[in-house]
Amino acid sequence: MRVLSPAAQLPTPGPVLNVTNLLASGDEIRNETALTSTSARHLSSMVPTSKIPTVMLDTDLVTGTMAARLCISFLGHVMFLKNQVPFPIVQLARMPGSDNTSRAAKKRHELLNSFDTLTSHLYTTFIALSTALALRGTPEKSKFATSKDVNPKQGVSRAFFAVVLGPTVGAAKSRVMVGIDGLETKIWGLREDVPQVSFVTPRQQHDEDSEGDKDESPDGTGESGSDSADSDEESASEQDSDEEDNVYESGSEGSGTGSCAVSPPPSRSPSPALSSGSSPLTSPPTAPPPPCKLPFHRVEEEDTLRAAERLLSRTLASACAEDDGQGMASEMAPTQIHVLLRAPRRFVHPSWTPRQNLCASLDSYIAEFLEGSGETQNSGAESLTKRKKPTKVEGVWIKTNGNGAEPKDLGDELAEEDELIWWSWDGKLAGFADW
Template identity: 45%
Template sequence: MAATLAISLLGHVLFLKNQIPFPLVQFSRMPGGHSNSRAAKKRLDLLATIDTLTSHLHTTFLALSHSLALKGVVEVTGDGRKENQILTVGEPSHKPARAHIMFVIGPSVGAARARVLLTVDGLEVKACGARDYMLPASDEQTEEVEDEDSEEEDSDEGDADEYETEDDNDEGATDTDEDEQEEDGASETSSLPPSSRSPSPSESSVPSSPASVSRSSPAPKESLITTPVRAPLAPLRTTPRVQSAKLTPVNAPSPSYAEEQQTLRAAERLLSRTLANACAEEGGGMSAELAPAQTHLFLRAPRRFAHPAWIPRQNLVGTLDGLLDAFLAGGSTGKNAKRGIPTEGVWVGCKVNNVAGIDEAEGRRPDIDEREEIEEDEMIWWTWNGKIVGFSDW
């Protein structure tokens, strides 16, 4: 949302300040063939630059949100080295913050011909890689998950015992069938007449019936019974699933892509209508007849902010902070305005005012002690490394 509104405002500023002959939306819809090749080249360069800036702004606000999420974190010493303690997502400190981006038309900040400030009051603050608004669950849910794990392990062990019992029953049934066959053979043998009445020398060593042979040598059966069919099942988890049960979403489900695009279009239309109403008032609003010049972009972010498309400008902190403070105090317009180029601005806020709990003058959270502030929390200004040059040929 912040990136979309920033690009939309930049397009309006370039057109209202006479930096381009047509709005950006109309530029993208114009046919490519023109008689003047120089004007066509400028138009294509501008569209390519805006396209690059659009992609950069989406990642810029993500990096800004991450750097603001780490603001106020105190470095501690552990094992001989310093580490940052990342705040847990869902804590009260992770509330919407305020972001400032300034468009300066002119060769430099000191020789600016126009300044337009965009303030986004309600930027989502979230550390990159953290879960979205996940809070620890209660102890009851943890106990329930542990009970479910123990029940699953018991059921697995019960299945293994049942499987072994079925194998034993099958073996017992096989032994019974063998005994019945041996007894039938013994009865048939006893019904036949003896071949000789004289005792045989080896008769004493031979058992009287085959059944006694099967009963006197149960070693193979014991080996089959004692040998398990499969190894006992090991427990599936040595630790309970507490991590997956501790985190529960508390925020509303994310909207679909169509709903998100509809919301962005509605925000763009609202911004366009607001600027049109301002231009219709006395004074002309933001409209001004300026000669084509270069447009610079400046972003206020902490020192720990990291993005390849933005360059820190420490030498401009005093000047730009003074312009920002004057704009927030309402001194850049009206009777008390200083001589020079006024700072115009657009304020984009959320429905709930001051939800971030941020000091408007200093930009600090009230729950963070000043003694705990570190150098990386200092707010400085960064400039975009791209180049936007206006033109009047078409």
């Protein structure tokens, strides 16, 4: 009979749990959780919350052409959302009018004509704005052609485009802003990578020719060469005159007799005699040349512009869906539509007029626009003052994949031509509701 020892009957002891270690680890977990939640709240307070819809473009910068297309598209959306036109601008332009003499038809034609004019002006407007922004901090305009301080390289900057609805800009019923962060700035009209060539004036050329004649005159080659050239010219002119006389005499003799008359030039259309008999030898019809194909970069640029316009439309549609569908839309009575642009004083365009008296009110609106979008006042050495009584801020931000515009160092004192002011378009846009 097998006898078990007392040690064999006892169960094997399991791992011993240290209650002190468990309590310590629990405290550490609670402390880490509290620290994580605190840091999360701290980070959430640091991240700015934007009340302004943002359009993120898949580009490094916004060209002048893209800025013009986006601004004119934005204006069309705003006019429809603010009840200034009964239909979208694109659809309104395609709809045929039944009675072109009615009052509503005249308003429609005036609006469409002004809209087309503004569309054509905006392309050159942003070219002039790009140049003016690139020249900030450079010498006076009279020294641009000879100054070495002008940097022809590209850069980016911020631009603001405003649409004000109301009888006047001062008595506005609604203000809508477009902020472009990353607008391409460069000096248009400068040629890059041009080698330095020496220009010879006509006076210098004349002096060089006279010196060459003096060098050839002692040998007699210069005078003999000139005499031979003169004799050749005289003989050639005499031969030409003799040929002209012979041709004239033969023509006059042939005009007297019908058999020797000079035959007229062949006509392009076949004569009746030839068409009735055997057909003459005719060249086969040539195929029309193939249509010219646009360069690939032009097609790619057009695709990029259309994609940016569609993205802007979707962003505005999403913004209008807020607040029960009244995010940016409002039932306003038809009124005047004013188009404004923020540009330096050196900005030059025949269709834009400086409006110094509007700077205080519109700059304060920009300050509220920047605060509502969570952006900083990144416009150089100047600061913007907000209104004492805040108003409803409406607009859209257009950004790129780049780092955005950085403040430009304009020195201790801001030059007068570098000061940013507001400019208004000279055209007239007026909404209408009759149809």
